[in-house]
Amino acid sequence: MKVVGLVTEYNPFHNGHIHHIQEAKRVTQADVVVAVMSGNFVQRGEPALFDKWTRAKAALENGVDLVIELPTFYAVQPSHLFAEGAVKLLSALGIEDMVFGCEHADVDFLALAKEAPAIDQGQKFQNKNQTFAKSYAQQLENETGFVLEDPNDILAFGYAKAVLKLDVNMALHPIQRVVAGYHDQTLMDSQSIASASSIRLALHKGKLEKIQNVVPNNTLAAINSEINTVGFEEKFWPLLKYRLTTDTIGQLGQVYQMAEGLEHRMAAVALAEPGPQSYQSFIKSVKSKRYTFARIQRMLFYTLLNVKVDQMQAAMQDPYLRVLGFTDAGQHYLNEIKKTVTLPIISKVDQQLAKANLRLDFKAGKLWQMLASEQDQQQDVTRKPIYVTKK
């Protein structure tokens, strides 16, 4: 069996993802497609539009054979840690080929990564008035001439850095992204591919007619019937305000990624009279030039989830392969690698696991439900992987 690995969020699953799957198979001649997918929260620190089960099912019904959850401690991270976590899981599954879309598919990202400065040494040349990513890109440009600014190029670069750092056998196959860039928020009715962010925006505005042609039927069905987080900000802000009002500055200061005394600023803004009346206005009040919007959102996610630095570091030391679903081919592949896989495979979560290793995912699932106003449904404990028979 020839297998190819994808790193995904499927937020939501759309026609561009189908193209990605088809291209991955074509480029690598793979029979089996394995997707590592963010769980209930995505890299930007937001709740995924649909829960991980709904998104995994959509993927399995559209060409993916095995969906593995990218745990919260890898998924809700800056791109280089997100990429490193994903490469680690794919490699543990015995996968040696990754296919990903990016804005500059002609670039040899491995070669670029070798030339580039180390990411964790990047702090030393950070300009105080800009984000870390910008400072790093500036340094990279100075040293190599390459302008790293497009979001999928940044991820591609992250995969390459991870392959070098983890010293794994992983061929990287960049493919040119079709039509829309990640941030492109225009939807073209005549076309069948649009970016996930443009789809989310259309959903937010209630313009369902703009989505019909760019997502497969199962995503369309989910939009019409499943619980979702389109309006999550209305729930997020009162909970966040409550947390910032009642926790001590000492407690807030221990939150993962809370940096440079930002806990003081956040608490002060939350306690102001009159204070910000929405999540967006709160973020505007605490944001500075040094942080991207996504960085702030991740910080707020960890604040809301009450995740401290030490808990996060411990969790990251102990990764696992959580199976969200498979097709026959996916199940077959899982059986094949059973004895060689280098991380624990978790197919069913009991109370014990929910309290220990999977605690962050479990809590994130509960938080997702609160933000989606979903009555308590099994997100983790007792939930079995989804099984989809291929047509």
Place this chain on the structure above:
Amino acid sequence: MKVVGLVTEYNPFHNGHIHHIQEAKRVTQADVVVAVMSGNFVQRGEPALFDKWTRAKAALENGVDLVIELPTFYAVQPSHLFAEGAVKLLSALGIEDMVFGCEHADVDFLALAKEAPAIDQGQKFQNKNQTFAKSYAQQLENETGFVLEDPNDILAFGYAKAVLKLDVNMALHPIQRVVAGYHDQTLMDSQSIASASSIRLALHKGKLEKIQNVVPNNTLAAINSEINTVGFEEKFWPLLKYRLTTDTIGQLGQVYQMAEGLEHRMAAVALAEPGPQSYQSFIKSVKSKRYTFARIQRMLFYTLLNVKVDQMQAAMQDPYLRVLGFTDAGQHYLNEIKKTVTLPIISKVDQQLAKANLRLDFKAGKLWQMLASEQDQQQDVTRKPIYVTKK
């Protein structure tokens, strides 16, 4: 100037309180009436119906001359600590006479308190299948023959115990309660006095016509126009569930008054699928014979406010006299005692105080606003005492 002290909650201020004030003046021949009043949360662990300013104003317009806030760390406590805090503040103000209503005004509570077992040694004879209060009352009955079971008798007993413990010069003047017991939830239309709990119940049921004859005009006006917490449970439960879901068992175990591993039970009930759908059903799920409803509510209040044992103990060591309002006579009295008062008088709260000594009251005020759906109003910082000129 002759002064008399009252211990109050005014939740809400009603005709029975006017009777109490008049009787207090008659019994002690006082010119000045000082009320120590619970702040934004009352002894039962619930948000007061109206905020402390609205209730202080009602009192000042109906015969009280000076309202001092009973700080959160004294107010939201079992009756003996509530009583002890109140006696400490009244005594610090140079007050030597207290008048209170109770069910057995003929009892000499000081004599009873002298005979009675020490309260903080009460644990040793607690029956495991009943509340501490019941076990203590049983022991008291065995030793003295007196049946301590009515809520205002229990408070009266608490005042007496506090006078002995603090060794202060304070004459206790019990007066017979008129008409309704504290827990009496019937309202009699023909009468002008009803219990606060019966008034709250009528408000909860929207039966405003039952309240008209038993509260003064300013309370009636507040009912018709001010923000209130009649529906607080709908806000309380999602926040509590969020807190119990995201905090660690270790964090919950440090909450003030959290006892005997109840944090495990609370977290488990909150995380159950499907879990309790309301605050009331949650309490029913965690309550046992060992705890009163009020005790559980106080525990949940401290859980929601994220108050740990050590913070609470430190706060209780550092009491103060927070002035909520005064009449001319009250102001005159404050001037008179300025040099002899034994605790700091606080008339205005700045950011500094709000972050230090008054932190619990400040946080409680913010929480009150969340439960009342009040947009951020000054509850503490920059707020000046209310001044009422007597007609």
